[in-house]
Amino acid sequence: MSLFENKDDLKVLVETLNFKEKVERSLALIKEAFELYGDGLVVANSLGKDSVMVWDLAKKVNKQIRGFIVTTRFKPKETIAFMQEAVARYPELKVYKSDIVIPDKLYETDPDRCCDLLKVGPTRQAINEMKVKCWVTGLRCTEGRTRTDFKEVEERDKGLLKLNPILIWKEREVWQYLALYGVKVNPLYAQGYRSLGCAPCTKITSDENERAGRWIGTSKCGGECGIHTRPLINGEGI
Numbered sequence: 001m002s003l004f005e006n007k008d009d010l011k012v013l014v015e016t017l018n019f020k021e022k023v024e025r026s027l028a029l030i031k032e033a034f035e036l037y038g039d040g041l042v043v044a045n046s047l048g049k050d051s052v053m054v055w056d057l058a059k060k061v062n063k064q065i066r067g068f069i070v071t072t073r074f075k076p077k078e079t080i081a082f083m084q085e086a087v088a089r090y091p092e093l094k095v096y097k098s099d100i101v102i103p104d105k106l107y108e109t110d111p112d113r114c115c116d117l118l119k120v121g122p123t124r125q126a127i128n129e130m131k132v133k134c135w136v137t138g139l140r141c142t143e144g145r146t147r148t149d150f151k152e153v154e155e156r157d158k159g160l161l162k163l164n165p166i167l168i169w170k171e172r173e174v175w176q177y178l179a180l181y182g183v184k185v186n187p188l189y190a191q192g193y194r195s196l197g198c199a200p201c202t203k204i205t206s207d208e209n210e211r212a213g214r215w216i217g218t219s220k221c222g223g224e225c226g227i228h229t230r231p232l233i234n235g236e237g238i
């Protein structure tokens with residue numbers, strides 16, 4: 001049966017599939033999507049641990065699979081260096097960035113608007129320019145309060161499929177995969193970060209919630225930049 005049409009209970013799968021079964025399921029989802037969409041299948045690579053794992057899985061399915069990175073003027077220097085290494089190794093990874101003029105410290109006064117301009121806009125641009133039919137993300141349903149209601153295969157925007165092939169993975173299992181397969185990660189993790197974003201909006205915390213260090217002190221705390229919640233086709237502005 002097609003995994004694309006599965007009605008499996010994801011919460012059960014999170015707890016019952018073992019590591020090998022999760023690897024096989026993730027690979028099967030990407031393989032099925034690649035057979036359906038070919039070059040229209042593109043991986044969104046945020047350069048976090050989940051993204052580099054999905055990128056590694058995608059390369060196991062087919063070396064030709066393309067990807068895009070959305071970066072901003074506020075990314076930490078370690079992430080920029082890590083991005084430059086990734087792009088040098090994989091020229092099929094395209095980088096998108098907005099140079100739009102924004103008010104000073106917009107990330108403090110209106111972080112939603114800041115993310116909309118610097119992250120959602122370039123994501124829309126990538127999807128449009130790369131003629132993406134199915135984008136692949138590193139979302140996981142155990143990652144935080146805002147990530148519990150996603151599906152492995154979704155169509156939030158009509159005509160644009162979204163594949164979340166590691167949705168049922170736990171944080172520990174992602175690290176297990178990265179260690180077992182020798183996948184290099186952003187050096188910021190060694191400093192204690194668990195979820196990576198722009199420098200002004202990302203802190204090290206000891207909170208149990210994996211995304212608790214994101215947007216601390218704002219209404220967005222532990223939340224989302226918007227690429228998983230805002231329309232990506234026919235959205236407003238760039």
Ligand code: SF4
Pocket residue numbers: 072074106107110111112114115116118119197198199200201225
């Ligand atoms: S994470 Fe912070 S700095 Fe980066 S785009 Fe969002 S609000 Fe702006």
